[in-house]
Amino acid sequence: MVYVGIDLGGTNIRCGVTDPEGHLLAKTSRLTQAGRNWREIVRDIAEGSSEALENCGLDWSSVQALGIGVPGIVDNAAGMVVACTNLSWYDLPLREELGRYVNAPVLMENDANAAALAEYYAGVSAGCESSVLITLGTGVGSGIVMHGRPWPGAFGQAGELGHTILVPDGIPCTCGRNGCMERYCSGSALAFAGKQACWADPDTALWKKAEGDLERLSAKLVVDAAREGDPHALRVFGRFAHYLAIAIDNVISMMNPQMIVIGGGVSRAGSFLLEAVRERIPRTEMEVPRPMPRIELARLGSEAGLIGAALLGRQLEE
DSSP states (O other), X not given: XXXXXXXXXXXXEEEEEEOTTOXXXXXXXXXXXXXXXXXXXXXXXXXXXXXXXXXXXXXXGGEEEEEEEESSEEETTTTEEXXXXXXXXXXXXXXXXXXXXXXXXXEEEEHXXXXXXXXXXXXXXXXXXXXXXXXXXXXEEEXXXXXXXXXXXXXXXXXXXXXXXXXXXXXXXXXSOBSBTHHHHSHXXXXXXXXXXXXXXXXSHHHXXXXXXXXXXXXXXXXXXXXXXXXXXXXXXXXXXXXXXXXXXXXXXXXXXXEEEEESGGGGGTHHHHHHHHTTSOOOOOSSOOOOOEEEEOSSGGGHHHHHHHGGGGGGGO
């Protein structure tokens, strides 16, 4: 038996087939075209899934379940998408609509929780009963696995770490509040801080890496310059790592998971990022020293959401 997974994004619909261990057997992708009627997008999900199955010589009779990672709030019990702002979907009966096309149980989960589940089943957090995945990309996402299952919270909104307040009265955020973690720990925040460093002092390697065009200055270029020892980039990167360490320490204090997993585009900085964060985690003096979770880099990269969505089906057997 196999599982079908859908990574539903505002730009692309990615469909894949995995075995029970999370190995991708085939995958397809098509444009979401988010402005369309939602039923047309659901039809494309079904067609993309069927195409992925055909690509590995299978049909729906071999499918144990279909899982969908949605960038928003879902109610799996009711089969509803409660809110998905990227697609302007609200209170939509996704399971019922997909049932018109596919002959398999349909499960759904927030996309960050699905990615965290993928790391639990097939990635770095395998064997950990509790883990938190933090993805550092354009924004900051996070997913929680507790006792081997995604933990959505009482109302499906747990894990919005990117919009917890890190700096009171800090940088305004797109969510309407000020000082959110996303304004300090995302890839876009790191790139913007690099631009600020260039504005303050053009005599920096960052200018050269951007070839004089700050629109080209990315988080990767900031990391590269810091790795090479540029003092301006090192200050920017150090501040970034400092805030990320504070956010992680807050997660440790609140949830006490066995592992914190760092993923997303910024995690490609590898050990340079990992060691910078590890050494900045505060060591609180307590009468009884607290056990510290491991802090590791995600292993599954951009495929985590797709694999995790597929492996939602394993929960039917557990």
